[in-house]
Amino acid sequence: MTDRAKEDKDQGLEQTETVENPVNEGDENKESASNVSNETDQAEGAESDKLARENQELKDKYVRLYSEFENFxxxxxxxRLELVNTASKDLMQEVLPILDDFERSFKAENASDPEEEQKQAGSKLIYNKLLRVLTAKGLQPMEDLVGKDFDAEYHEAITQIPAPSEELKGKIVDVVEKGYTMAGKVVRFAKVVIGN
Incomplete structure (x- = not known):
C-alpha cells in the first residue's frame, strides 16, 4: 500500500473512531439524562410520600381534636344540665325539716276540738302548698316503702327488729323519716327500720 492509501486508511479509522465517539458520548448523555430523570422521579416520589404522610398525620390530629371537642x-x-337540676338541692335539704315538723304536728294534734281542727286545716293548707311548690321544682318523696326490699342507695337503716311475719324478713318494716329524691338523685335518705 502506498503511503497515501495508508494515510487514507488511518484517517478512515480516525473518522470511524470520531464517529463512534460521538455515538458513545450520546449514549452516555442519554444514560446520564435517564439517571437524572430517575433520580428526579425518585425525589418526587419520596416528596409525594412525605406529603401524603404529613397529610394523613394532620387529618388524624384534626379528627382527634374534633373528637375531644365533641366530648368536652x-x-x-x-x-350544666345536672347543675340546673340539682342547683336547689341545698335549699331543699334545708326545707325538708320544716316538712317533717308539719307532719309531726299533724300526728300530735288532737282534732276533736273544732278550734284545733280549723288550726290544723290552715296548717295542712300551708303544708300542701309548700309540698306542691317543692314537687314542681323536682322534689319527689319516697312513698310506700313498708314491705319493700332494703336498698342502701336510697335507704338508711337505723335499727333492726324481729320481723312481724316471714315475708317482711330483710324488708322495710317502718319508716322513721321520709326520704326524698330530686332528678333521680337522693336528696335525703329514708330512715327505715328493717325486719330480721
Whole structure:
C-alpha cells in the first residue's frame, strides 16, 4: 500500500473512531439524562410520600381534636344540665325539716276540738302548698316503702327488729323519716327500720 492509501486508511479509522465517539458520548448523555430523570422521579416520589404522610398525620390530629371537642361539649352540657337540676338541692335539704315538723304536728294534734281542727286545716293548707311548690321544682318523696326490699342507695337503716311475719324478713318494716329524691338523685335518705 502506498503511503497515501495508508494515510487514507488511518484517517478512515480516525473518522470511524470520531464517529463512534460521538455515538458513545450520546449514549452516555442519554444514560446520564435517564439517571437524572430517575433520580428526579425518585425525589418526587419520596416528596409525594412525605406529603401524603404529613397529610394523613394532620387529618388524624384534626379528627382527634374534633373528637375531644365533641366530648368536652357533651360533658359540659351534661354537667350544666345536672347543675340546673340539682342547683336547689341545698335549699331543699334545708326545707325538708320544716316538712317533717308539719307532719309531726299533724300526728300530735288532737282534732276533736273544732278550734284545733280549723288550726290544723290552715296548717295542712300551708303544708300542701309548700309540698306542691317543692314537687314542681323536682322534689319527689319516697312513698310506700313498708314491705319493700332494703336498698342502701336510697335507704338508711337505723335499727333492726324481729320481723312481724316471714315475708317482711330483710324488708322495710317502718319508716322513721321520709326520704326524698330530686332528678333521680337522693336528696335525703329514708330512715327505715328493717325486719330480721
Amino acid at each position: 361539649r357533651r360533658r359540659t352540657a351534661k354537667e
